Amino acid sequence: MKGNNGLKLFLVFALIAAMTYSCFAGSLFGLVEIPGVNDIVPGIDINGGIDAWLYAITEDGRKPTQDELDSAKSIIEVRLDKAGILDRNVTTDVSTGRIVVQIPWAPGETDYDPDKTLAMIGETALLTFQEVDENLLDENGNPLPTGKIVLEGTDVVNATPQQYVQTGEIVVQLELSEKGREAFAEATGRLIGQRIAIFMDDNFIQAPVVRERIADGNAVITIHRESLEEELQEAKALADKIRAGALPFSMEAKQVNAISPLLGKGALDVTIRASIVAFLLICLFMILYYRLPGLIASIALFMLAIMTLNCISWLGITLTLPGLAGVVLSIGMGVDANVIIFERIKEELRSGKTIKAAIDLGFKRAFSAIFDGNMTTVIVAVILWRFGTGPMISFALTLIIGVILSFFTALTLTRIMLQSVSDLDIARKTWLYGVKEV
Amino acid sequence: MVDLMGKSKYCFMMSAFILIACAVGLIVNGVVLDIQFQGGTIMQIEMPDEDFDTELAADIVKSAIGKTATVNRSSTFNAEDEDDRIYLMVLNIASDETLTDDERMAVMDALRKEFNIAENANTYVNSVEPFISEQFRMNAVKAIAISSVLIVLYVWLRFKSMHGLSAGVFAVLALLHDVVAMFTVYVIFRIPLNESFVAAMLTIIGYSINDTIVIYDRIRENMKLMPKATYRELVNKSVLQSLTRSINTSITTLIAVLTLLVFSVIYNIQSIREFTMPLVVGIISGVYSTLFIASPLYMMWQERKFRKNAAKRAAG
Numbered sequence: 001m002k003g004n005n006g007l008k009l010f011l012v013f014a015l016i017a018a019m020t021y022s023c024f025a026g027s028l029f030g031l032v033e034i035p036g037v038n039d040i041v042p043g044i045d046i047n048g049g050i051d052a053w054l055y056a057i058t059e060d061g062r063k064p065t066q067d068e069l070d071s072a073k074s075i076i077e078v079r080l081d082k083a084g085i086l087d088r089n090v091t092t093d094v095s096t097g098r099i100v101v102q103i104p105w106a107p108g109e110t111d112y113d114p115d116k117t118l119a120m121i122g123e124t125a126l127l128t129f130q131e132v133d134e135n136l137l138d139e140n141g142n143p144l145p146t147g148k149i150v151l152e153g154t155d156v157v158n159a160t161p162q163q164y165v166q167t168g169e170i171v172v173q174l175e176l177s178e179k180g181r182e183a184f185a186e187a188t189g190r191l192i193g194q195r196i197a198i199f200m201d202d203n204f205i206q207a208p209v210v211r212e213r214i215a216d217g218n219a220v221i222t223i224h225r226e227s228l229e230e231e232l233q234e235a236k237a238l239a240d241k242i243r244a245g246a247l248p249f250s251m252e253a254k255q256v257n258a259i260s261p262l263l264g265k266g267a268l269d270v271t272i273r274a275s276i277v278a279f280l281l282i283c284l285f286m287i288l289y290y291r292l293p294g295l296i297a298s299i300a301l302f303m304l305a306i307m308t309l310n311c312i313s314w315l316g317i318t319l320t321l322p323g324l325a326g327v328v329l330s331i332g333m334g335v336d337a338n339v340i341i342f343e344r345i346k347e348e349l350r351s352g353k354t355i356k357a358a359i360d361l362g363f364k365r366a367f368s369a370i371f372d373g374n375m376t377t378v379i380v381a382v383i384l385w386r387f388g389t390g391p392m393i394s395f396a397l398t399l400i401i402g403v404i405l406s407f408f409t410a411l412t413l414t415r416i417m418l419q420s421v422s423d424l425d426i427a428r429k430t431w432l433y434g435v436k437e438v
Numbered sequence: 439m440v441d442l443m444g445k446s447k448y449c450f451m452m453s454a455f456i457l458i459a460c461a462v463g464l465i466v467n468g469v470v471l472d473i474q475f476q477g478g479t480i481m482q483i484e485m486p487d488e489d490f491d492t493e494l495a496a497d498i499v500k501s502a503i504g505k506t507a508t509v510n511r512s513s514t515f516n517a518e519d520e521d522d523r524i525y526l527m528v529l530n531i532a533s534d535e536t537l538t539d540d541e542r543m544a545v546m547d548a549l550r551k552e553f554n555i556a557e558n559a560n561t562y563v564n565s566v567e568p569f570i571s572e573q574f575r576m577n578a579v580k581a582i583a584i585s586s587v588l589i590v591l592y593v594w595l596r597f598k599s600m601h602g603l604s605a606g607v608f609a610v611l612a613l614l615h616d617v618v619a620m621f622t623v624y625v626i627f628r629i630p631l632n633e634s635f636v637a638a639m640l641t642i643i644g645y646s647i648n649d650t651i652v653i654y655d656r657i658r659e660n661m662k663l664m665p666k667a668t669y670r671e672l673v674n675k676s677v678l679q680s681l682t683r684s685i686n687t688s689i690t691t692l693i694a695v696l697t698l699l700v701f702s703v704i705y706n707i708q709s710i711r712e713f714t715m716p717l718v719v720g721i722i723s724g725v726y727s728t729l730f731i732a733s734p735l736y737m738m739w740q741e742r743k744f745r746k747n748a749a750k751r752a753a754g
Contacts, residue, residue, distance in 0.1 A: 045709060053570065096573070114563060115546070119539040253539055254567040260484075260560035263524065266517040267707045274701035274710075278694045285690060321709045322637065325698055329717070332694025333645065336687040340652070343683045369655060373648035376592060380585045380644035384637055387581035389574065391709065392637045399641070 005420035012416055016303050023306050023313075035313040043320030045391055046268045048105035048261030050114045053098045054122055054251040063097035064249065071244035072251055073099055074237060075125040075200065082203045083120065099251065105261045114258035122252050125200055127153030127245020131187070132195040132207055142204045143197040150187040150196055153245020155180030161235035170231035172239045174219040181217030189213040198242065205241055257390075271321055275328045279305065282335060290342050292432035293418060297338040300414045304334050304406055311401045323394030330402020336373060337410030340366040342433075349433055355422050358433075363415055374407050443674045446734035453731060456619055463625035470624075472632030475575050477533035477568030481542065482512065482526045483549065484560040490553060495527060502548035505535040515705035524560060527553075533568050578636045585640050589613070589647060596651065604739050609650040612732035616646050619723035620716045634713040642720030645691070649728040653680045654736070669744065673737040677729055688725040695721060 022028045026036035044051045056064040056072065064072065069092040076090055076099065089102040101121065131148035138144055158175040176184055187196070188210050197207040208221045221238065225231040283301065286294035308327050312319055345362035349355065378400055385396035473480060492509040499507040508530040513523040529545070531537055537545070542563065549555060566574075590610055597606035617639055624631060656676040664672060695717045702710035 114561070115539045115542045119543065122539065253565075254536075255570045256539075256563055256565040258561070258563040260562065262517060262560050263482075263514065263562055266515040266524070266705070267709070269517045270515050270701050270705040270707050271698070271710055274698045277701070278697035281693045281697060282690050285693060289686065321707070322634070322713050325695075325710055325713055328694045328698060329641070329691070332691035333687075335690035336648075339683050339686045339690070343686075347679075369648075369652045372596070372651045373645075376589060376647045376651075377641070377644040379588050379592065380640040383581050383585045383588070384640050387577045387584075388633060388637065389577075392633050395637055395713075 005423050008416055009420045012413060012420075016299070016306070019303065019306050019310060023310050035310075037309050037313060040309070040313045041316060041318045042104070042268075043318045043323065043391060043394060044102065044104060044257060044264070045259060045320050046264045048259050048264040050101065050103045050117060051257040051390060052101045052114075052118055052253040053255040054101060054118075055098050055254045056249040057252050058249045063094075066092070066094045067243065068247060068249075069094055069097070069099060071240045071247055072249075074240040075244045075247075076101060076121045076251070078200050078203050078205070078241065079121045082201075083117065085117070098254075101253075105264075114256070118253045118256065122250055124250040125153065125244045125247060127156075127242065128199050130197050130199060131191065132197045134195075138204070143195065143207050144204075145197075145199055145202055151176070151180050151184060153242075153247075155183065156242055156246050158246075159239040159242035161232065161239045163232075168228075170223045170228070170235045172221045172223065172235050172242070174221070174242065176217035176219065178217075181215070184217065184219065185213060185215040188219075189215075200241060200244065206238060267321055268324075271324050275324060278328050279331060282332060286335065286338070290338075290433075292421065293338070293342045293345065293414075296414055296417045296421065297335065297342070297410075299417065300338065300409045301331055301334060303413055304402070304409045305331055307405050307409070308398065308402050311405070312398060315397075315401075317397050317401075318390075318394055319398070320391040320394040322391045323398045326395040326398035327402055330399055330406060333373075333377065334402065334406030334410065337366070337370045337406055338414055340369050341410065341414065345433060355433065356419075359415075359418055359422055363411070367411070370407065370410065374403050377403050441674060443670050443677075443734050443737055446730060446738075449726075449730035449734070453615060453727075456615075456622055460618055460622040460625060463622060467625055467628050470628050470630045471571075472630035473533065473564060473566050473571065474632040475571050475578070475630075477536050477566050477571040479529070479531040479535075479537040479542070479565040480563070481529040481531075481537075481545065482562035483529075483546070483555060485525045485527050486554050486556070488513070488525050490527060492527070494552065495529070495549060498548050498552055499529065499531075499545055502544050503537070503541045505531055505537070505541070507531050507545075513706060515707065526562075533571070536567050537565055574633065578633060581636060581640065585643060589643055593647065597654070605654055605736055608732045608735040608739070609647060609654070611735065612650055612727040613643055613646055615727040615731055616642050616720050616723040619727075620720045623716065623719045629712070629715070632712065634709070635716055638713060638716035638720060641717065642724055646720070646724030646728065649684055649687075649724055650732045652683065653677060653728055653733055656680050657733075657736070669737050669740045673733050677733050681729070684725050684728060688721055692718065692721050 018028065022034040023036045026038050027033050054076075056068070058064065073090050073092050080086075080088055080090075080103070085103055085106070087104055087106055091100045092098075093100065103117070128145075128149050129151035130146050131150060132143040133146045136144045136146060155177050156174055157177050160173050162171050162173045163169070164171065191210045192212060193210065195207040195209050198205040206221070223231045223235045223238070225234055279301070283298035286297050288294070290297065305327065308330065312323075317323070341362050344366045345358045348358035348361045353361065381396045381399045381403070385393055385400070388396055488511060490511070492511065495509040496507050499505065499509075510528045510530070512526045512528050514526060516522045516524045542565070593606045593609050594603065597603060597609065620635075620639060620642065623629070624635060653676060656679055657673055660667075660672055660676050664675070667675070695714045698710055699714040699718055701707070702714060
């Protein structure tokens with residue numbers, strides 16, 4: 001029996017050690033890469049950056065369609081590329097007609113001006129088809145703007161990605177307006193064999209070669225890539241961008257949250273410190289009040305904290321300040337399960353049961369109360385997750401994870417540790433459980 | 439044994455006092471909404487020191503874009519140099535005058551001309567148009583409504599089989615008590631309501647109901663063990679038995695939240711402060727309402743029912 005308990009204890013501690021190591025090192029002893037705390041995605045409020053909702057400024061106030069939103073999104077992407085802002089998240093939401101732009105601050109970036117960035121990405125896009133001067137190329141061999149404009153964005157009525165049934169070729173089909181048709185017929189007649197470059201603002205998009213004179217206003221750009229998948233993506237992206245040139249609206253940020261990295265870092269430092277202090281105080285309280293079980297609960301709580309951080313990292317949940325508060329809160333609440341169990345154990349001991357019997361009964365009788373408490377907290381956290389925004393979603397998720405894990409740690413880890421330790425001779429004193437000898 | 443239940447009239451007085459404070463606060467102060475819930479713009483700009491003319495800044499904003507700003511001083515923790523603080527100028531612009539990107543740039547440019555603002559000064563911007571804040575408000579109301587329904591449903595299912603519906607009603611009353619207590623703190627101290635408040639409120643609703651369930655379960659268990667006891671003795675004993683657990687659990691949760699609150703107040707971390715303050719109030723109110731509202735109400739209800747039945751039997 002004793003050897004068995006020793007093994008159980010050893011396994012529990014080995015598990016805790018391994019989880020802790022992988023949490024902070026980001027790998028398991030260098031053998032397997034496991035995401036750890038360093039891989040957790042920090043929210044804008046911690047890392048600094050911009051979180052904005054852009055709305056279309058249309059003349060009649062109508063909501064943009066999904067196609068229009070996709071086009072507007074592609075404008076934003078092109079402009080952010082140009083500005084060197086590669087780490088970003090741009091999503092469209094057609095039901096509310098908005099585009100959500102999230103740009104975390106990139107380390108080393110010094111030119112942080114959220115208002116300028118937002119104004120830049122929201123402007124109406126200027127799409128042009130320009131003649132190419134083969135002597136005017138950038139370092140990548142792409143044409144530079146020549147100012148000799150063939151078509152403007154408003155000359156394009158529609159652009160759609162298509163697949164030819166017979167050849168299987170992927171193309172983008174352009175439909176030109178009357179004015180565009182004439183201009184394009186003239187230019188394509190003159191420029192056969194040469195390239196025509198497409199620019200958004202001054203950013204180069206693509207330069208297809210003119211094969212023949214196009215007089216009917218239906219131009220086709222053939223896409224060539226490695227795989228069909230890539231061609232389809234490329235065609236969709238190109239069509240979005242070309243359509244963007246015909247977009248009748250600009251975008252304006254109506255909801256902005258922007259914070260400098262240093263302000264966010266200060267808040268994070270303070271919150272981490274507060275979390276550690278809170279954790280130590282809780283452990284201190286548990287050990288002083290419950291003695292041996294309190295110590296074991298503290299170890300289980302430590303495991304709870306580590307596992308919560310690991311889960312946040314593995315699931316790729318964005319951690320915000322309220323999210324971190326959620327971790328701390330779930331540790332404070334996670335104690336509850338332990339307290340319920342220990343109080344039960346104490347009662348059983350007072351009524352004269354042996355330590356072993358008291359522990360078994362304590363766990364058995366406490367189960368339903370623990371389950372109830374976790375249920376209600378999870379219910380409200382799920383609702384908060386569905387209805388909350390940014391920082392609060394993070395809080396809801398960390399709370400859900402923390403509560404579920406606390407259930408697990410209290411009922412398994414605390415139990416295994418307590419049962420194993422209580423079998424040792426030195427742990428036979430009921431004083432250790434906070435009860436006077438009976 | 440301590441007669442906790444005999445003291446319940448003081449507790450009802452205390453709760454009545456909270457209700458009155460809430461009502462008075464509402465009449466005098468009204469409800470203050472955060473810009474998240476009503477729209478508006480907040481800009482925080484790092485300043486070299488604390489010494490700047492806030493009225494001058496307000497005038498500059500007025501002449502630059504023609505909108506009215508309230509300007510205040512603030513400071514926060516400096517992660518790069520702990521002995522130093524970051525001093526901030528805080529501009530508040532009301533909901534009907536929410537600034538656009540261009541206006542914010544104009545404000546910055548105008549302020550730069552007059553004040554010694556560093557080239558790469560730290561800034562914080564939060565700007566919400568009223569129509570978006572309306573969506574936020576709607577979402578908050580939905581979240582509260584749905585959680586309330588679900589929690590009541592949960593309590594109903596849980597209590598129907600175990601304690602009878604009356605007990606469920608008292609449990610929900612205790613929850614309302616907690617929500618009112620949290621709300622009162624906001625109203626009295628004029629703290630703007632935002633999503634943090636809603637999140638804190640929902641958290642407390644989920645957390646506090648649990649306390650009540652544990653005590654009611656204990657009452658039910660003791661009913662079998664003490665068939666001859668009066669309701670008063672029964673409830674009193676059950677509360678005392680669960681007291682350590684209720685208080686200890688609240689203490690550890692309180693340690694967690696209070697530590698966060700203290701740090702956020704010292705270092706002026708607004709988002710954490712806004713969030714933990716109502717949690718602290720809610721946790722204290724939660725344990726209090728379970729012990730001194732839900733349990734005595736339950737006891738009084740059962741006693742009344744018992745007397746009625748006894749009277750009926752005597753009459754019959």
